[in-house]
Amino acid sequence: MNIGAIRAIYVFEMARTFRTLLQSIVSPVLSTSLYFVVFGAAIGSRIDQVEGVSYGAFIVPGLIMLTVLVQSVNNAAFGIYFPKFIGTIYELLSAPASFVEITAGYVLAAATKSLVIGLIILATSFFFVDLTILHPVWMLAFLVLTCLSFSLFGFIIGIWAQNFEQLQLVPLLVVTPLVFLGGSFYSIAMLPPFWQTVTLFNPVVYLVSGFRWAFFGASDVPVLASLAAIVVFTVACIAVIALIFRTGWRIRK
Amino acid sequence: MADIVTIRNLTKTYGDGFEALKSVNLGIRKGEILALLGPNGAGKTTLISTVCGITRPTSGTITVRGHDTLKDFRAARRLIGLVPQEISLEPFERVMNTVRFSRGLFGGGRDDAHLERVLRQLSLWDKRDARILELSGGMKRRVLIAKALSHDPRVLFLDEPTAGVDVELRRDMWRVVEGLKADGVTIILTTHYIEEAEAIADRIGIIAGGDILLVEEKAALMQRMGQKQMEIQLQDPVTEVPAALADFDLQIGGDGTLIYTYDAQGERTGITRLFSALPDAGLVLRDVQTRQSSLEDIFVNLVNGDAA
Numbered sequence A: 001m002n003i004g005a006i007r008a009i010y011v012f013e014m015a016r017t018f019r020t021l022l023q024s025i026v027s028p029v030l031s032t033s034l035y036f037v038v039f040g041a042a043i044g045s046r047i048d049q050v051e052g053v054s055y056g057a058f059i060v061p062g063l064i065m066l067t068v069l070v071q072s073v074n075n076a077a078f079g080i081y082f083p084k085f086i087g088t089i090y091e092l093l094s095a096p097a098s099f100v101e102i103t104a105g106y107v108l109a110a111a112t113k114s115l116v117i118g119l120i121i122l123a124t125s126f127f128f129v130d131l132t133i134l135h136p137v138w139m140l141a142f143l144v145l146t147c148l149s150f151s152l153f154g155f156i157i158g159i160w161a162q163n164f165e166q167l168q169l170v171p172l173l174v175v176t177p178l179v180f181l182g183g184s185f186y187s188i189a190m191l192p193p194f195w196q197t198v199t200l201f202n203p204v205v206y207l208v209s210g211f212r213w214a215f216f217g218a219s220d221v222p223v224l225a226s227l228a229a230i231v232v233f234t235v236a237c238i239a240v241i242a243l244i245f246r247t248g249w250r251i252r253k
Numbered sequence B: 001m002a003d004i005v006t007i008r009n010l011t012k013t014y015g016d017g018f019e020a021l022k023s024v025n026l027g028i029r030k031g032e033i034l035a036l037l038g039p040n041g042a043g044k045t046t047l048i049s050t051v052c053g054i055t056r057p058t059s060g061t062i063t064v065r066g067h068d069t070l071k072d073f074r075a076a077r078r079l080i081g082l083v084p085q086e087i088s089l090e091p092f093e094r095v096m097n098t099v100r101f102s103r104g105l106f107g108g109g110r111d112d113a114h115l116e117r118v119l120r121q122l123s124l125w126d127k128r129d130a131r132i133l134e135l136s137g138g139m140k141r142r143v144l145i146a147k148a149l150s151h152d153p154r155v156l157f158l159d160e161p162t163a164g165v166d167v168e169l170r171r172d173m174w175r176v177v178e179g180l181k182a183d184g185v186t187i188i189l190t191t192h193y194i195e196e197a198e199a200i201a202d203r204i205g206i207i208a209g210g211d212i213l214l215v216e217e218k219a220a221l222m223q224r225m226g227q228k229q230m231e232i233q234l235q236d237p238v239t240e241v242p243a244a245l246a247d248f249d250l251q252i253g254g255d256g257t258l259i260y261t262y263d264a265q266g267e268r269t270g271i272t273r274l275f276s277a278l279p280d281a282g283l284v285l286r287d288v289q290t291r292q293s294s295l296e297d298i299f300v301n302l303v304n305g306d307a308a
């Protein structure tokens, strides 16, 4: 194991984040804060409590998830797509590092970035709503696991993408709709029975539900199911990445 | 001298079925400068990329100091530095950072003293805090070399280091390469400039169509295959080869001279016989001049399949 390689990639990627602080951290935090204002304050004042929580507080976990998912996928996808695009990937491929180190470096950097964004949004939300977190450790665990698993997913997207359009396609056409339809802004229980069943095939439901449980103690699906869903998703992503590097698909000719 | 890189029966067929390498066998000697000379599309980049792990071999084996580049890729790759043909660098990065990144990637601990030596050697030390996009093309190429040297490799691959570079920079690059050789680094460079191979290589390998046609000491290659030409100036210029000299390989040169082509390494050059035949043909010798054929002639002959 070449720990130095992981560190080198991680440090290099984090340096890029700090170089582009405005677009990489400030802008997602700012746009999420706008959601608080619009949904929490403006709409929320006309909606009753949901599952015993004020609507403004209820949407906090979903909003964090929305941002963290999109950021994780985008960051990790861009992280590996960029060296492919400008040709510097030759260095990764000729280094004494296996897919484990390369993936770890990019995924950890992307996950760190989205974790920081998630935490800043969480901190910001205290300015807008009354919020208590029932299970802070679980909250953090769900957040970290989500950052990691979706950064892994983004890493796959970055390898798969052959142009900038494809790079943005998946986050835009797949991730965002799944999050919006995944109960970020409502409880699944509010849907008609048929749609409740359909929703259970949306993996994001399990993330949002588990994450929200850590805040308020109530969940749409069992907490263990949420945990299992994240673990299965993570393992599946790792397996796909291992396969990609074994076959050299879209990386090694 | 012992081989540091050994390539056996290496083939590479790309995904589209194109056979870019056809059973390449090559031993690279420790400490030498080996020039791989070949036209565009010969398979030079493919060969280098396969040794360095960027391209997967279809069959065959490659070892670096005995380490198989697939089974024992970590040990093998630690010994190798690669300067790619295309200038691929992050435009907004700073020189020192990008070189430090390369060293880290190869598992080298932070060693800014070593990096300073490398940057100074390449005249980049003053530019260590410059962004890549502020650098000239020649400097960018040297940043690539600095990255490749950051982990102190024993074998350095330079893929067309002087393609599209002006004469000044080319000589500059040759000096850098000679300095590295003096440090004991084995250097393999590809080129399609014959003068380049002629100027700095110890050995020359000629590659075309995915085959290595030959690898030989530069001097021996030029001697073995070198033909000489002798231009004979006559008192009275001629317009055609006199019948009396039909036995000799003669052509008419400009200004009515005779041009005699012969094998300088041959048992007999035929020069004495030719000179004594001149009076019989009624010609008077005025002056002679000889010219060694260049590597270019050899190269063209080989690639066209005219020579051994």
Ligand SMILES: Nc1ncnc2c1ncn2[C@@H]1O[C@H](COP(=O)(O)OP(=O)(O)O)[C@@H](O)[C@H]1O
Residues within 6 Å of the ligand: A253, B014, B015, B016, B018, B020, B038, B039, B040, B041, B042, B043, B044, B045, B046, B047
């Ligand atoms: N990824 C690829 N897929 C298919 N053919 C390729 C690929 N890369 C190179 N080739 C072909 O392989 C041959 C050798 O290419 P290359 O090794 O780049 O030659 P050189 O470096 O000597 O110019 C060329 O005919 C080229 O078109």
Ligand SMILES: [Mg+2]
Residues within 6 Å of the ligand: B044, B045, B046, B085, B159, B160
């Ligand atoms: Mg080439």
